[in-house]
Amino acid sequence: MSQINTQDRIVIIGAGHNGLVAAYYLAKAGLAPLVLERREVVGGASVTEEFHPGFRCSTLAHTAGPLLPHVARDMKLERHGLSIINPEVRVFAPSPDGRSLSIYRDAARTARELKNLSAHDAEKYPRFCESFERIGRVLAPLMTATPPSIDRPTVGDLWNLGKVGKSFRGLGKRDAYRLLRWGPMAVADLAAEWFETELLRAVVAARGIFGAFAGPWSAGTTLGLLAQAALTGHPIAPASFVKGGMGALTQALAEAAMGAGAEVRTGVGVERVLVTDGKASGVVLEGGEEIAAHAVVSNADPRRTFLRLLDPTDLDPDFLLKIRNYRSTGTAAKVNLALDALPSFAALKNAGADGAQALAGRIHIGPDIDYLERAFDAAKYGDYSHAPYMDITIPTLNDPSLAPEGKHVMSLYVQFAPYKLKEGDWTSRREEFGDAVVKTLSTYAPNVAELIIQRQTITPLDLERDYGLTGGHPLHGEMSLDQFFTFRPLIGWAQYRTPIKGLYLCGAGTHPGGGVTGAPGANASREIVKDLKASRRP
Numbered sequence: 001m002s003q004i005n006t007q008d009r010i011v012i013i014g015a016g017h018n019g020l021v022a023a024y025y026l027a028k029a030g031l032a033p034l035v036l037e038r039r040e041v042v043g044g045a046s047v048t049e050e051f052h053p054g055f056r057c058s059t060l061a062h063t064a065g066p067l068l069p070h071v072a073r074d075m076k077l078e079r080h081g082l083s084i085i086n087p088e089v090r091v092f093a094p095s096p097d098g099r100s101l102s103i104y105r106d107a108a109r110t111a112r113e114l115k116n117l118s119a120h121d122a123e124k125y126p127r128f129c130e131s132f133e134r135i136g137r138v139l140a141p142l143m144t145a146t147p148p149s150i151d152r153p154t155v156g157d158l159w160n161l162g163k164v165g166k167s168f169r170g171l172g173k174r175d176a177y178r179l180l181r182w183g184p185m186a187v188a189d190l191a192a193e194w195f196e197t198e199l200l201r202a203v204v205a206a207r208g209i210f211g212a213f214a215g216p217w218s219a220g221t222t223l224g225l226l227a228q229a230a231l232t233g234h235p236i237a238p239a240s241f242v243k244g245g246m247g248a249l250t251q252a253l254a255e256a257a258m259g260a261g262a263e264v265r266t267g268v269g270v271e272r273v274l275v276t277d278g279k280a281s282g283v284v285l286e287g288g289e290e291i292a293a294h295a296v297v298s299n300a301d302p303r304r305t306f307l308r309l310l311d312p313t314d315l316d317p318d319f320l321l322k323i324r325n326y327r328s329t330g331t332a333a334k335v336n337l338a339l340d341a342l343p344s345f346a347a348l349k350n351a352g353a354d355g356a357q358a359l360a361g362r363i364h365i366g367p368d369i370d371y372l373e374r375a376f377d378a379a380k381y382g383d384y385s386h387a388p389y390m391d392i393t394i395p396t397l398n399d400p401s402l403a404p405e406g407k408h409v410m411s412l413y414v415q416f417a418p419y420k421l422k423e424g425d426w427t428s429r430r431e432e433f434g435d436a437v438v439k440t441l442s443t444y445a446p447n448v449a450e451l452i453i454q455r456q457t458i459t460p461l462d463l464e465r466d467y468g469l470t471g472g473h474p475l476h477g478e479m480s481l482d483q484f485f486t487f488r489p490l491i492g493w494a495q496y497r498t499p500i501k502g503l504y505l506c507g508a509g510t511h512p513g514g515g516v517t518g519a520p521g522a523n524a525s526r527e528i529v530k531d532l533k534a535s536r537r538p
């Protein structure tokens with residue numbers, strides 16, 4: 001046992017970005033957070049690793065959520081070396097017929113380019129963005145708030161809801177109706193209501209299905225889009241990159257947390273949460289060491305926390321049943337490529353410097369709504385998609401330090417690849433899957449295969465085994481209507497507390513969910529500090 005006063009020690013299981021954000025705020029509140037990470041590096045799904053000599057890449061997540069601006073400010077991340085790169089182009093979407101669409105940070109520039117595809121869409125696009133900006137202003141405060149208690153709403157809950165109600169009324173009738181109507185809609189319907197160009201519809205719809213076991217025609221997928229857009233006020237996901245890859249972000253978070261007084265230990269897996277008289281009293285490490293603590297905070301996903309780290313006899317059978325029904329079966333995989341040179345995209349008329357600029361944001365593969373839906377169909381029936389939806393980045397275009405001079409790294413987020421395969425398993429089918437991904441990419445960038453020096457294929461099973469994501473779910477569980485806001489992870493348990501006194505959750509399985517935002521970690525720490533202050537009041 002270490003010497004720290006256990007009255008102040010808070011053990012945090014996992015050094016994902018949310019665990020690190022929580023550690024910072026807890027340390028700032030005068031507590032003694034001890035972060036225990038099972039991997040040798042901090043960061044969880046936000047890491048930069050060398051996957052071939054001289055080639056480094058954001059192994060999993062490749063764009064920053066974006067991280068909440070006030071978290072970045074509080075933690076003074078720039079002083080800890082964080083540098084964010086926002087290229088002018090957000091998305092480049094090629095089509096197999098040689099046409100393409102580029103979406104820029106500047107809506108007017110996007111509209112000008114859209115005129116080549118559709119005058120109708122060029123006129124609608126800025127209005128679509130403006131509506132999302134207004135709606136985002138109403139939803140953003142909800143993302144950084146603790147969801148209200150359904151059974152026993154406190155005065156604070158009612159006050160916060162009142163504030164949201166007031167800004168909702170300020171939206172005006174048209175946007176207010178839109179917000180109410182859009183949430184439950186299929187994102188394909190939303191995209192079709194606004195736009196006629198399939199490529200643009202597909203780019204909009206992709207954000208609604210990112211990380212989800214859902215296709216664009218699935219009900220409620222607009223909610224995914226609204227939730228993600230709430231933090232950015234924009235319908236299209238940002239191209240927000242970190243110099244040095246996502247690992248540089250989590251390194252900066254770890255340094256800031258340690259600077260505030262937190263201790264971070266890596267290569268230390270927690271085997272079990274100790275519960276004494278119904279209260280979390282510490283943890284047992286994989287080697288058997290026990291660490292006592294005043295409270296335990298889990299950055300692991302809800303299923304891992306409750307079904308693996310706790311003795312089932314410490315939980316109520318009804319709660320156990322509900323957590324077993326919490327849906328956390330992923331459909332995402334990752335392929336990272338070390339490339340000898342920049343591949344040529346057939347849809348890019350201008351190669352060279354202009355071409356490189358067009359590829360500096362995210363590259364969307366999924367030319368129409370039916371393509372995205374068919375990609376999901378495969379997963380529905382237990383197979384990986386042979387023509388998957390992909391969100392690709394070439395980080396070396398913005399940060400050449402990630403590869404030897406003149407070489408490139410390509411990072412491919414691939415969907416759909418279901419955790420459970422109907423035939424065979426991921427170990428035996430890994431390379432065949434990697435081949436299918438490269439084949440799909442070759443439709444758009446015909447010379448890519450001959451440029452590959454090394455390929456790293458990360459399956460949903462690897463996400464579970466190596467990165468601790470139960471069911472391989474990139475967002476610690478589906479972000480569907482039934483697992484959202486006051487329902488995340490379960491109704492009655494959306495305030496970061498758990499049925500075990502002194503045990504809290506702070507990861508993406510809590511509100512507002514997945515993505516590298518830091519919001520769950522910041523929200524959870526606020527509730528923990530509140531409880532600890534209340535318990536120490538004379």
Ligand SMILES: Cc1cc2nc3c(=O)[nH]c(=O)nc-3n(C[C@H](O)[C@H](O)[C@H](O)COP(=O)(O)OP(=O)(O)OC[C@H]3O[C@@H](n4cnc5c(N)ncnc54)[C@H](O)[C@@H]3O)c2cc1C
Binds near residue numbers: 515
């Ligand atoms: C392939 C992929 C691509 C993605 N792409 C993007 C993207 O481009 N942009 C974006 O914003 N989001 C992306 N995401 C989602 C995003 O990465 C996650 O939602 C986010 O990183 C979750 O952060 P977290 O801190 O809550 O949890 P995690 O990052 O999962 O961290 C949890 C930590 O807990 C540790 N842990 C678990 N169990 C134990 C234990 N028993 N003992 C000790 N430690 C333990 C794990 O090792 C891990 O380090 C992606 C996810 C994946 C998988």
